[in-house]
Amino acid sequence: MLEDKNPRRTPLSELGEFKLIDHLTAQFEIGHESTLKGIGDDAAILNFDGNNVVVSTDMLVEGVHFDLSYMPLKHLGYKAVMVNLSDIYAMNAKATQITVSIAVSNRFPLEALEVLYQGIATAAKLYNIDVVGGDTTSSTTGLIISVTAIGTVEKDKQVLRSGAQPNDLLVVTGDLGGAYMGLQVLEREKEVFKVNPKNQPDLSMYTYIIERQLKPEARKDIVELLEKLEVKPTSMIDISDGLSSEIIHLCKQSNVGVDLYENKIPLDPQVISTCEEFNIDSTTVALNGGEDYELLMTIAQKDYDKIKGNPNLTVIGYMTDKEKGMHLVTRAEERIPIIAKGWNALNNQP
């Protein structure tokens, strides 16, 4: 053990996830020419005399990121791959390999891990990914699964978080808030089940949002679509923590502001009806819910005609000068500052 002469004990909740990462990683300098982009984007970018290589890693922890009482192991394996591929696609890159590391307690029989790996294998096959390594170790309590994803991107195609310009369009793929509302339904059914285990819930009205929570799809198709449309976004990030948190990342790293229009945020009818049922504001859910694994990007005005009317891409706002700040323009045309309430892994509250 290294001796710790520092008697201060700063609670991690004082910093939050992003400040903690900044604090711990500020000391790391880039020493190799092959490191083109280190910490701070969805993936690192490396170059070894050819195409750029992108690398990203994400860990899922039982009790923090998933609850095995409603998360089938097969889906967990699938999702662990998706959350990692999503970061590769956020660089406008192609994902090619993953490594998978697990920590398991003896609570899990072999058969359970076989099912977990069926999910991993299904994802790898469907997304054309080679599984090339990993690590296996024991855990005293829960299950931990950590995946590292590797991909490639041509240098002139790579997209960082930092390239947005004033007047660029803010564009999002798919629809938002589904994964969070799916989680609300699953949490509610878990409580009902505790009281009455014989009760067979009818979840047919929630199939889309439950699938968004349990079986997200990383947007490989969007990287292919952008190539086909000959559109290179000026910046891009995947939506893991919620729209507002990701918008703030793009704005801060690009030194721009934003006007986001509430009435443009794409919501599935099932998200709207479930929000009504739970008495939650659907805009709040889209802004702060997280885990949608859609892509958020900025696109130059000149490319508008190429994306216009495409059902996969919704323009939800535009970038402004930094001095104008970051605002949500509500349906009532009020301008409300955007703040990051997104998923905070350290207090586990959305």
Ligand code: ADP
């Ligand atoms: P994402 O949500 O896209 O996975 P994160 O917010 O987790 O991104 O991480 C932001 C950046 O910080 C990434 O470049 C990531 O690799 C880096 N990072 C996160 N945690 C650590 C850590 N413990 N040590 C070093 N780098 C880290």
Ligand code: MG
């Ligand atoms: Mg990301």
